[in-house]
Amino acid sequence: MPVNLVAPDPASLLPVAGVRLGIASAGIKKPGRRDITLIELAAGSRVAGVFTRNRFCAAPVTVCKQHLGHVDQNDGDIRALVINTGNANAGTGEEGLARARRTCEAVAALFGGKAENVLPFSTGVILEPLPIDKILPALPAAQADLAPDHWHDAAHAIMTTDIVAKGASRQIQLGGKTVAVTGIAKGSGMIHPNMATMLGFVATDAAIAPALMQRMVKEVADVSFNCVTVDGDTSTNDSFILIATGQAGNAEIADANGADYAVLKTALGEVAIQLAQAMARDGEGATKFMTIAVEGGRDRAECKQIAYAIARSPLVKTAFFASDPNLGRILAAIGYAGVIDLDVNALKVWLGDVLVAENGGRAASYTEAQGAAVMKEAEITVRVALDRGEACATVWTCDFSYDYVKINAEYRT
């Protein structure tokens, strides 16, 4: 059973002025399943995104990048996002691009805009043609469903193998104005940074200068979605989109070193971290939620390298599934992480609050009973202190169970 899997309270997801969401059922994979989500943005909204680095990036990712580029060329704002589940439109060649664009055109026609004002997103099976014959007829119903308080429905409609919907909100004050931040995300398998079968959408009604949007989305992704792994696989479709509608009435944030930028970044980061952690908790087959915190490194990169080596190791993950405090597997993962001149005699490892390793081996004070007690918990932190600098990094993941194999052996059937 997954751990501490709690769907967001629908009432906790705050509306964001300038954003409306509508859901419909196109029957892409299963008849009657709500698989189309439309997000409508008010004029003047700013949008920025970070996308998968997979060379086999999906058609909608290519189209998103093109349309976000058009914004800079004064082709108009992004006015709508359209998301389908059940089909990833990846590995579909020129025809896939044409179908993604055709979907944008159909959405634009509903709004009276151009295809370039629409961003498309797809998630699901790879290599199958996108069934636009099902998608296009469903779009008017999604439009008719548009409402500011449909965040929770949208969080449900973008799910694939997710067990629970993922959403989070914060409310902050910027220059005396109340600002909302709300986000939703999907993704549980094929999750790894840079970024994996995950879709994340975080919107705020704060006003922020267009020039700062790309920086903000990258900075937020780096502390959230790029810190989570389920199986190390990176998908063809991952996208994280930041929306700022500017309707809160705050003075436009134009200085990346100012207090308002920091306050907004913190709120966006909290929402994105909550969504990213929810993905690890909902990792395919997960029974445990693991936080890997590495500190005392020379730079963030080497801390992340070690954290990911632990978080990705199938041997570590199966040991956690078995509630087995198999320290050797953690130490081995630290050792092969690829930090060339690492002094293994100088580092310390804690399992929960228990010091388990130091001086190149098991800590003298450590007892197996202590380790076993920590391993019984549903949420476990592994902390590694490298003692060679000031940098740190944290990565979230889950354990590796029979059900991971089962889910992924049966996914297409």
Place this chain on the structure above:
Amino acid sequence: MPVNLVAPDPASLLPVAGVRLGIASAGIKKPGRRDITLIELAAGSRVAGVFTRNRFCAAPVTVCKQHLGHVDQNDGDIRALVINTGNANAGTGEEGLARARRTCEAVAALFGGKAENVLPFSTGVILEPLPIDKILPALPAAQADLAPDHWHDAAHAIMTTDIVAKGASRQIQLGGKTVAVTGIAKGSGMIHPNMATMLGFVATDAAIAPALMQRMVKEVADVSFNCVTVDGDTSTNDSFILIATGQAGNAEIADANGADYAVLKTALGEVAIQLAQAMARDGEGATKFMTIAVEGGRDRAECKQIAYAIARSPLVKTAFFASDPNLGRILAAIGYAGVIDLDVNALKVWLGDVLVAENGGRAASYTEAQGAAVMKEAEITVRVALDRGEACATVWTCDFSYDYVKINAEYRT
């Protein structure tokens, strides 16, 4: 059930002049289990090795490197190897080093040599003290058991979670002399290049100059043990040792560009490849043996990078376990392998003999029935043609099953 797991015919493992092997039971992990192997080498034997790059390298690896270094300082030849299962002597600090050296001293005392003439190897659980109180008393029995035809017994005695013993032999002619090459190996989980809970020992009676030994062992490892992965984890103890006793009577091989060097390298490579493939076939929980062949790359490194991305992907491995021709997962792995400027529209992918992907998507001629037919086989080749150069690389691996999780969740219990 594992695939095509065939233990070597004991009669097929040829004696190597100058090498004797003896087995004993020290009861390290289980009473009565044969867990100590002694390999005695004739005077004048040359020995070289490659070892794990894990920063948490085990005490015996450190001692091996020191003792091989002593050879160059005229401290005498390596005259014996001692191998124990049931305990890896890793993460054991200074005391671990002392116990590895104490084991070497005890072996040296039996032979009338120095500790520096002995190489120690350990495999098993990490972080537990090496039980020399059990090992040392068992050494005389291992010595008493020494015989040239005990290769098969030794192959059994070095097993841990292996299901079958792994051994291979070749006979070649060098300058009119008959030369034997025989090797044994162990390892099924935690296997990844550079090199993972695997021990490999390949011996020949050929004469080869000491200066060429290190080059030869590296070249052989690069086409064999460094081309296999089970779970991507790299162990603390991996060692591959090449022994050349020089007793075959051939003219000493002194030219790395000469024909004799090439002939010997081919035979050593064939034995090492057979051992490496046997490890993938015997991968923990394996039901399928997979060969990932990447060709048409700019260099071997990028071919290996793509082959390993496919071979390590849990999503690809669970799809093979399910006999599901899920091409999308293979393409996604190629895409995230990290070859930055890869043109995914130029590459082709075959499953067995079936062209499954080209032009950035599914091949027009491909049918699901073709893919399903290939996936029913126990041994499957995935071939990727990059169409951007002349280099190639091949990697062997196995699928990812319920039993992998089971074996690794229960290993210590």
